[in-house]
Amino acid sequence: MAGSKRNRREFLKAMGLGAASLAMPALRAGARAAAGEGPDAGLPNFVFILADDLGYRDIGCYGSTKNRTPNLDRMAGEGTRFSSFCSSSGVCTPSRSSLMTGCYPRRVSMHEDERGEWVLFPVSRKGLNPSEITVATLLKGKGYATHAIGKWHLGDQPPFLPRRHGFDGYFGIPYSNDMGGAPAPGPPTLRASPGALAPVAPALRASGASKDSPYPPLPLVRDDEVIEAPVDQDTLTERYTREAVRFIAEHKDKPFFLYVSHLMPHTPLHSGERFRGKSANGKYGDAVEELDWSTGEILAALKAHGCDGKTLVIFTSDNGGVRPDNNGPLNGTKGSTLEGGHRVPFIVRRPGRVPAGKVCPELATMMDILPTFAALAGLEPPRDRVIDGKDISALLEKPETAKTPYDVFFYYFMGQLQAVRSGRWKLHLPLAKKRHGWHLEPYEEKGMLFDLEADAAESVNRIDKHPDIVARLTALAARAREDIGDDGRDGKNQRPAGWVEAARPLTLARG
Numbered sequence: 318m319a320g321s322k323r324n325r326r327e328f329l330k331a332m333g334l335g336a337a338s339l340a341m342p343a344l345r346a347g348a349r350a351a352a353g354e355g356p357d358a359g360l361p362n363f364v365f366i367l368a369d370d371l372g373y374r375d376i377g378c379y380g381s382t383k384n385r386t387p388n389l390d391r392m393a394g395e396g397t398r399f400s401s402f403c404s405s406s407g408v409c410t411p412s413r414s415s416l417m418t419g420c421y422p423r424r425v426s427m428h429e430d431e432r433g434e435w436v437l438f439p440v441s442r443k444g445l446n447p448s449e450i451t452v453a454t455l456l457k458g459k460g461y462a463t464h465a466i467g468k469w470h471l472g473d474q475p476p477f478l479p480r481r482h483g484f485d486g487y488f489g490i491p492y493s494n495d496m497g498g499a500p501a502p503g504p505p506t507l508r509a510s511p512g513a514l515a516p517v518a519p520a521l522r523a524s525g526a527s528k529d530s531p532y533p534p535l536p537l538v539r540d541d542e543v544i545e546a547p548v549d550q551d552t553l554t555e556r557y558t559r560e561a562v563r564f565i566a567e568h569k570d571k572p573f574f575l576y577v578s579h580l581m582p583h584t585p586l587h588s589g590e591r592f593r594g595k596s597a598n599g600k601y602g603d604a605v606e607e608l609d610w611s612t613g614e615i616l617a618a619l620k621a622h623g624c625d626g627k628t629l630v631i632f633t634s635d636n637g638g639v640r641p642d643n644n645g646p647l648n649g650t651k652g653s654t655l656e657g658g659h660r661v662p663f664i665v666r667r668p669g670r671v672p673a674g675k676v677c678p679e680l681a682t683m684m685d686i687l688p689t690f691a692a693l694a695g696l697e698p699p700r701d702r703v704i705d706g707k708d709i710s711a712l713l714e715k716p717e718t719a720k721t722p723y724d725v726f727f728y729y730f731m732g733q734l735q736a737v738r739s740g741r742w743k744l745h746l747p748l749a750k751k752r753h754g755w756h757l758e759p760y761e762e763k764g765m766l767f768d769l770e771a772d773a774a775e776s777v778n779r780i781d782k783h784p785d786i787v788a789r790l791t792a793l794a795a796r797a798r799e800d801i802g803d804d805g806r807d808g809k810n811q812r813p814a815g816w817v818e819a820a821r822p823l824t825l826a827r828g
């Protein structure tokens with residue numbers, strides 16, 4: 318926690334110097350657009366659809382035999398799907414920080430909350446630093462219309478909301494759908510530890526939080542204002558979809574970036590009336606099938622408005638599924654640094670640019686979205702800071718022959734570096750004490766080495782057979798420890814999160 322205090326001091330100092338100066342590359346791009354260089358008519362649109370906790374085998378084309386997903390299966394048939402796409406974390410907040418910044422969560426100090434919990438909770442003093450340059454900020458600077466729908470989870474205080482991070486508009490819940498109203502069923506570790514909310518308890522009571530729930534009523538936000546609390550979750554997937562379709566219709570003639578971040582299938586499970594009780598997989602299947610419908614509606618809207626060939630659409634998930642059977646052949650679940658926690662479905666479609674019906678086996682990650690979208694829009698990623706992600710546009714366009722740009726990829730659980738992948742090999746590091754999510758995992762104190770090409774399930778430990786590979790991966794881990802940090806050690810190139818002195822419930826933000 319000493320690192321958090323130092324980060325906070327650095328953040329406040331940076332804010333004192335003026336956050337605007339830190340965002341100069343994006344401002345310069347915006348100034349160029351304003352000066353008449355304007356958006357190029359040939360620029361692609363981007364639609365990024367993110368499910369919450371959807372596992373590797375939850376979609377038909379990835380092997381689900383329970384959930385009917387004809388629209389996503391068709392999208393994969395008309396585009397390319399990846400079999401080794403990894404999130405940067407097994408849980409929500411860190412994963413989304415990578416999506417927005419192109420960095421490891423720990424690089425931007427979003428690997429845990431201010432009290433050491435694994436995601437942000439409502440009324441958090443911490444959030445994604447306004448000095449970070451997000452993919453939305455970059456594209457907005459190029460003249461793109463930008464809109465975020467759904468779960469945000471990078472801070473619920475005014476300086477951290479989507480409109481401070483490059484989005485023209487926002488419509489959604491700023492955190493998880495189990496963080497309001499009645500306590501949710503599901504894994505108990507998703508809630509804040511006892512006493513964690515004591516500092517804000519009086520404000521929470523004033524906001525309408527009941528004694529059964531430590532949080533304010535679940536807020537639906539339009540731009541920066543709460544418009545509904547508690548929100549009716551049954552209706553949300555449909556309302557998000559209508560919002561997405563409306564945005565496409567209104568912006569069909571200019572480049573746009575649409576981020577659709579669903580609340581499902583994170584617990585508590587909800588679905589609209591047309592889907593409730595209809596799947597062969599209970600409430601979970603109902604929710605997944607509604608996401609599939611939603612994707613079909615968005616693709617149909619793009620086609621109807623003549624945007625089909627000029628829009629890159631991506632469908633993926635922020636982390637692995639909660640139950641082992643969500644993740645199919647992979648071992649581990651949400652929260653884990655086994656593949657089941659990190660590896661997720663990733664489907665890409667752009668007719669004429671992304672080949673149809675292909676499967677890309679190469680490693681790509683959530684950190685690649687910013688550099689890839691930037692490259693496709695003719696932009697440079699920020700040069701004044703480390704960006705960990707890679708431009709994977711070659712993988713999108715030549716999925717069967719292009720090679721991964723990664724020499725190495727690091728798996729963190731919160732702030733702890735737990736595993737390292739290079740090529741086909743993945744080393745789970747020898748750790749005196751391993752931090753876990755809510756499921757205990759296979760663990761050997763002297764470490765485990767897996768050949769992911771032959772053994773994606775991480776079931777045969779080869780650590781005694783390849784000392785040379787273990788030595789190489791161990792040296793790479795040492796590099797990450799120094800650069801990004803590990804447990805109580807700050808990385809030399811770690812950047813501070815954003816902080817506010819006093820957090821208020823969002824429902825009272827303008828009260």
Ligand SMILES: [Ca+2]
Binds near residue numbers: 409583
């Ligand atoms: Ca999640």
